[in-house]
Amino acid sequence: MRINQATDRERSTAARREQIVAATIKVLAERGYGATSYDAICEVAGLSSKRLISYHFSTKDDLLAEVLHRVTTDAAAVMRPAIEAATGADGKLAAYIRSNVEFIAAHPAHIRAVQQIVYGGAPVPTEEADAAVSRLNRLFDEGQRTGVFRKFDTLLMAYTVRAAIDASAGRLIAGADPENCATELAETFHRATRIQR
Structure with missing residues (x-):
């Protein structure tokens, strides 16, 4: 019986945290960083008290860090x-x-939320961004070892790919065709990395 109660409590806690994070993403995306208050999050989440937020997240920075983590987790679920x-x-x-x-094209609110956190000057944990660059760096190293890619600075190229994708976000959110954008970026980096025959 106690195990079931503990499991129910854990599920309830996880659901409440998810509710708060989802509402925070919506508020950030629609109202901006400056207007993302606990009152606004409560309103969107349908919470009765700001204490429900502070119970689950000790500070606003902790909540924003969880938003960033959620966005990268959701992106990984699509990309992996x-x-x-x-x-x-x-x-x-x-x-x-x-x-x-x-x-990016399918989750504009996620992207706007991240942009607002970054532009708002909130402390941004670098682990996820560093991990994305590291994955690309390893991919480029492997491609060079197997003779698929030409010799280049793999870390610099990894940062360049990330910067190009991040720079395209504004256009995608504004309605640019994601297929055209993806094709253009993929072709650009194919040409930048391939061995010239």
Whole structure:
């Protein structure tokens, strides 16, 4: 009986945290960083008290860090299967770019929320961004080892790919065709990384 009660409590806690994070993403995306108050989050989440937020998140920075983590987790859920299904380093690079563009286009509120956190000057944990660059760096290293990619600074190229995708977010949110955007970016980095024959 106690195990069931503990499990129910854990599920309830997880559901409440999810409710708060989802509401925070919506408020950030629609109202901006400056208007993302606990009152606004309560209103959108349908919570009766701000204490429910502070019970689950000790500070607003902790809540915003969880929003960033949620966005990267949701993006990984879209991107990982596409990357894993691709073959060869060049195929995986194209899948990385295409799936990331697809995620941005399909989740504009997530992207606006992240932009608002960054532009608002909140402390941004770098673990997720560093992990994304590290994954690309490893992909480029592998592609060079297997003779798929030419010699270049793999870390610099990883940062360049991330910067190009991040820069495309504004256009995608404004309604640019994600297929055209993904194709253009994938072709650009195919040309930038391939061995010239």
